Amino acid sequence: xxxxxxxxxxxxxxxxxxxxxxxxxxxxxxxxxxxxxxxxxxxxxxxxxxxxxxxxxxxxxxxxxxxxxxxxxxxxxxxxxxxxxxxxxxxxxxxxxxxxxxxxxxxxxxxxxxxxxxxxxxxxxxxxxxxxxxxxxxxxxxxxxxxxxxxxxxxxxxxxxxxxxxxxxxxxxxxxxxxxxxxxxxxxxxxxxxxxxxxxxxxxxxxxxxxxxxxxxxxxxxxxxxxxxxxxx
Ligand SMILES: Cc1cc2nc3c(=O)[nH]c(=O)nc-3n(C[C@H](O)[C@H](O)[C@H](O)COP(=O)(O)OP(=O)(O)OC[C@H]3O[C@@H](n4cnc5c(N)ncnc54)[C@H](O)[C@@H]3O)c2cc1C
Numbered sequence: 001x002x003x004x005x006x007x008x009x010x011x012x013x014x015x016x017x018x019x020x021x022x023x024x025x026x027x028x029x030x031x032x033x034x035x036x037x038x039x040x041x042x043x044x045x046x047x048x049x050x051x052x053x054x055x056x057x058x059x060x061x062x063x064x065x066x067x068x069x070x071x072x073x074x075x076x077x078x079x080x081x082x083x084x085x086x087x088x089x090x091x092x093x094x095x096x097x098x099x100x101x102x103x104x105x106x107x108x109x110x111x112x113x114x115x116x117x118x119x120x121x122x123x124x125x126x127x128x129x130x131x132x133x134x135x136x137x138x139x140x141x142x143x144x145x146x147x148x149x150x151x152x153x154x155x156x157x158x159x160x161x162x163x164x165x166x167x168x169x170x171x172x173x174x175x176x177x178x179x180x181x182x183x184x185x186x187x188x189x190x191x192x193x194x195x196x197x198x199x200x201x202x203x204x205x206x207x208x209x210x211x212x213x214x215x216x217x218x219x220x221x222x223x224x225x226x227x228x229x230x231x232x233x
Pocket of ligand 1: 080081082083164165168169173174175
C-alpha cells in the first residue's frame, strides 16, 4: 500500500505565499504582512493569484514528503517532474533480500495470470539472491529485478510545482498508481494548507474542458465542446 507522510513544510505556508505576493503591491515589510494578514485575506489573495496566473509567490512554500510502497514504474514517472528534489533508496547500497513488489489490480483480477506473475517475480528475485551469493555486487544483480520492485523516497516540492504536477497526475488519464500517490500527497497537504490543497486538482477543472485525446467523462474534450458550439449556431 502506498504510504505518504508530510515530514516537514514551510511554517504557515498559505500566509507565507500571501505575504510574499503582497510585497509586490504594498509598502509594508513581508514580516509585517505575515502578522497583519487576516485568514480571509489570505484565502482571497490565494484565489486571486491562481485566477490571474500569478504563480511565483507559490514557490515560497515547500513541502517534504516521505513516500513508500510505490513501484519503480511510478518512481520513474515521478522524477520526470524536474522542479522538485528527490532522494531515493539505492538498490546499489541496500540489499533487497527482503523483497516487496507491487501487483496491479488488473493482474490480481486474473487468477491464472496472477499466479504466473508472482512466479515470474519470485524467480527473478531468487536469481538475484543466487547472484549475490556468487559474489556479484548488488549494483549488478539488481538488473534482473522487475519494475514492480517497491521503492521509497523523500520528495520536496514547492506549492507551485505541486499545483502543476497534480494538474497532470490527478488526471484520470495518468496511471492509477501515480494518481493514487498524488491523492495521498493532496490529503497530506490538506491537513496543513486546506486552501492550497483545494487547488490541487486535474487540469480539466481549471480549463473547463479535457485537453487529452479522449476524455474520462468528467469534462468534454475541446473537440466535443467545439462540436456543440457548431451545432448551436
Ligand atoms: C499522462 C502522462 C503520460 C506521459 N507519457 C509519457 C511518455 O509516454 N513518454 C515520456 O517520455 N514521457 C511521458 N510523460 C512525461 C511528460 O512528458 C513529462 O516529462 C512529465 O510530465 C514532466 O512534465 P513537467 O511539465 O512537470 O516538466 P518538467 O520536465 O519538470 O519541466 C518543468 C518546466 O520547466 C520547463 N523545462 C524543463 N526543462 C526544460 C528544457 N530543457 N528546455 C525548456 N524548458 C524546460 C518545462 O517547459 C516545464 O514548464 C507523461 C506524462 C503524463 C502526465
